Amino acid sequence: MGASMGFPWPVMRSDQSSERAAAGAKRSNPESLLVVTADISATPLSFPSSPSPVTSSTGGGVESSALPLWEYSGDELAAATGRYDGARRRLGQGQTGAVFRGTLLGHDGVAVDVAVKRFHDILSEEKMRLVCRDLRARRFLQDRNVVRLHGYGFCVRYRKLHLVYDYMPHGSLSQHLFAGAGSSAAILSWDRRSKIIAGAARGLHHFHSHGAVHGCVTASNILIDNDFTARLGDFGYSWSRRFRRRCTSPAPTGDIVRMSSETDVLCFGAVVLEVVSGRRSDLDDSGGGDGDRRRFRSLVEWVWALHEAGRILEAADATLGIAAGDDGGCGGGRRRDAVEAKKMLLVGLACSHPDPKQRPKIRDVVEILKSDGVQPPKVPPSKPKYQER
Numbered sequence: 001m002g003a004s005m006g007f008p009w010p011v012m013r014s015d016q017s018s019e020r021a022a023a024g025a026k027r028s029n030p031e032s033l034l035v036v037t038a039d040i041s042a043t044p045l046s047f048p049s050s051p052s053p054v055t056s057s058t059g060g061g062v063e064s065s066a067l068p069l070w071e072y073s074g075d076e077l078a079a080a081t082g083r084y085d086g087a088r089r090r091l092g093q094g095q096t097g098a099v100f101r102g103t104l105l106g107h108d109g110v111a112v113d114v115a116v117k118r119f120h121d122i123l124s125e126e127k128m129r130l131v132c133r134d135l136r137a138r139r140f141l142q143d144r145n146v147v148r149l150h151g152y153g154f155c156v157r158y159r160k161l162h163l164v165y166d167y168m169p170h171g172s173l174s175q176h177l178f179a180g181a182g183s184s185a186a187i188l189s190w191d192r193r194s195k196i197i198a199g200a201a202r203g204l205h206h207f208h209s210h211g212a213v214h215g216c217v218t219a220s221n222i223l224i225d226n227d228f229t230a231r232l233g234d235f236g237y238s239w240s241r242r243f244r245r246r247c248t249s250p251a252p253t254g255d256i257v258r259m260s261s262e263t264d265v266l267c268f269g270a271v272v273l274e275v276v277s278g279r280r281s282d283l284d285d286s287g288g289g290d291g292d293r294r295r296f297r298s299l300v301e302w303v304w305a306l307h308e309a310g311r312i313l314e315a316a317d318a319t320l321g322i323a324a325g326d327d328g329g330c331g332g333g334r335r336r337d338a339v340e341a342k343k344m345l346l347v348g349l350a351c352s353h354p355d356p357k358q359r360p361k362i363r364d365v366v367e368i369l370k371s372d373g374v375q376p377p378k379v380p381p382s383k384p385k386y387q388e389r
């Protein structure tokens, strides 16, 4: 692909390619063999202008070092995904593209389950060059709370970009939260919810501590690992017209979203409220809402109103059984859960402060969530008025 597109950076056809091919050929997995027999042109790119390897301040360990980013051929990706077999391989469909499950060789020559996102946007060669440059610069964003980006491919015929991520066995947070009664949503116990919120905060901190913004923190972009660790996915799409169109649509609070660390925090706050309440930000979860919830245009408005009335814990998901009266009304572990849920609801409101300058930094949120001993953020008794100038 690199050669046919005439990309400006050198593509290293290193020994690693043949090692990867050899490693794959030894495996019995038919899918990885398929990939191996298709021209192995997944080559590590060199990164002349990108930063040297970094270590995450969030304790991401080895995963936060810069890893090679692979460039896959169209044939290779098609083979890996069973030619984008919609019936058996499609994992989901967003506004910017569709996601398919596949198997490819990883950077260490071991077969890995991957999710291939095929974007709808049709890109010019020039645009593609810019996108790839951006992706190379972003490879340092690898972290244990960020979905690993293995590489990318460009379908020359249809001029579409494909991104190759680690496959996340539990799909997205939204699938669990909003799947409806009797579904896998029951898996989300309070402990798992609290672990997911803390993990998503750490992932976002990783972005911000490297001077990057995520740009679209939503429950569908938080993916769940096999041990229910949250990983942020779907980032760095500012090149996509479809993505930008979506991000300039009204945010949960009615604000217009522009990409900044403050809007990341705003959107994170909305996700926190969704996770604790089990309800969508737009409250469109039960045919218009019940009782006095119907009066509110968004989840955040409803939680602000409950906070104002001194009943914030009533926003917690009833299926968790932690909202019985006040937090003193539950016994033992339930009481601890109630205290934690209340703290998280306050974090959600603090992040939703209408004045971007008053929102906490994500590093403060990480600290607050880290231990029981750290106090919740100070939240005004009622929703502050703020006029954007």
Ligand SMILES: Nc1ncnc2c1ncn2[C@@H]1O[C@H](COP(=O)(O)OP(=O)(O)OP(=O)(O)O)[C@@H](O)[C@H]1O
Residues within 6 Å of the ligand: 091, 092, 093, 094, 095, 096, 097, 098, 099, 115, 117, 147, 165, 166, 167, 168, 169, 171, 172, 175, 220, 221, 223, 233, 234
């Ligand atoms: N790495 C992955 N592993 C497993 N499943 C994934 C992965 N990435 C995405 N999916 C699944 O595919 C679905 C669609 O993903 P996608 O990123 O397209 O969602 P989206 O945020 O709604 O998209 P968009 O930004 O295009 O509107 C997700 O909800 C999830 O179920």
